[in-house]
Amino acid sequence: MRSGETEASFEDFVRARSDSLLRTALLLTGQRRAEAEDLLQLALERAYRHWPRICGSEGPERYVRRILASASADRWRRLARRPEQAIPIGGGPVVPDRTAEIADRDYLLRALAALPLRQRAVLVLRYFDDLSEAETAAMLGCSLGTVKSQAARGLARLRITADSPTALPTGQVPGRRNPEAARKEAADG
């Protein structure tokens, strides 16, 4: 049975950290709120299951973040085998918040959401969660080299988009290569 103290400790953790965890989940899912919330629930449920053990350990947050990262890793592996159906992200700003009118940010975020999942996860963990390359590799279960190359490629893709906002399509399929950007990349390179 769970003690009242354990329950209280879990509640305190969620109250204190859920905003931050949700933000990472949002970026990992390309700002799809429903998916992000579900991802977070899954991660927290897993933590809740083992709470008596992990609440006293090095850090439950690290545990939860690791599951968030693993989930996105699992997702891209799955999609590599079985492509996801297209979800149009264009037609309006992806992020309906105050900054949407700032064109550069909007384009950058749309470009981020359009990146292949692994590149997106690497960029989010490296530059939003500020993890080191080694930590990112550990979280995603891939090699350090992969983290480096995916970060470089992801940034290069963002750069292309920033230079040429029209390169960003309105019906990008997450996890697939952006054909316009690919053509431009080929032309540049």
Add this chain to the structure above:
Amino acid sequence: MADIEGLRTAMHAAVDSEKASADELIGLVRRRHRRHQWHVALAGAAALIALAVAIPAGLGAIGQPPKPEQPPAAPTLYIYSWNPGGGYTGPVVDNTVTPINTATGTPGKQIHVGRGFLTGPGWIAITPDGKTVYVTGPGTVTPINTATGTPGTPIHIGRTLFFGNGMFSENIAITPDGKIVYVLDQAGRVTPISTATNTPGRPIHVGGSFNLAAGNIVITPDGKTAYATTNPVCDTASCPGRVTPISTATNTPGAPIKFTVTTGGATGSQIAITPDGKTAYVTTGPTVTPIKTATNTPGRPIHVGGLPSGSGQIVITPDGKTAYVLTGSGVTPISTATNTPGRPIHVALAGAFAITP
């Protein structure tokens, strides 16, 4: 690098104003956890039901007719589990089916039926001829040849968006003639699968909302109608029950049978049909609602006391006289002749149960 800073700024600007509703989240996590425990309990219950399917006389216990085929000499118990061997090995888990010879109690070779993220075991069912076991996974159903113990190609049902609806296939029912497998998924869809070709047909929508949709599906003993329940979204005062009849001849849904019970506070909606096929009993919150299958009309809810625990599992005895319902404090019998509850049998922390043939 300037563009890294730009990216950092953009990411923060995009999400820093986002807030999670912590209290709601805590509630959802607990509910999801109970669901997980339910899955674990179901793995045990599914194993018992699999055993029941393998023993003809036991079929009455789950509301299906005796199978005509000769039973195997020693029935085989199939247990669907995850992470066999114990210990937490990460969020990506192995789903495994283990056959057990019930005569000797020895386990056979484990059959791996795929890996998934935190998916765990779903449901398991055996065709009446005992030749194929069907197990559910995330967005898939995998047939297993019981003669060789080898899994077939997973049958994809619906979308497999990682965290989207339809991720979990929740429940399986097989028609008494063994021709169609019906799979109820979390998105509230029932997908018929032809056992001859193992191909899915067009999904039948039975309604429901995200993550709460899947209830249970059963088929009448005559094989003509499948009944799928939708887990209700209860508040503290009431629970809306919903059961959709599906014609197995045309695979089309009939008008949903709706009813509201006035005591709320629990989700989960299980269903069982009497061996004579005349009445379906549906658990909703702390009540059981009888439905006349001839007219598809719900009767007065029967209060069984205490919130149903976990699945709110309901099982009818082979003679059809008594329905037993799992509650938070044990098991409550209901007389099917009078639709009145008997004295509850108290069992602490009951998770799942089965009735001997």
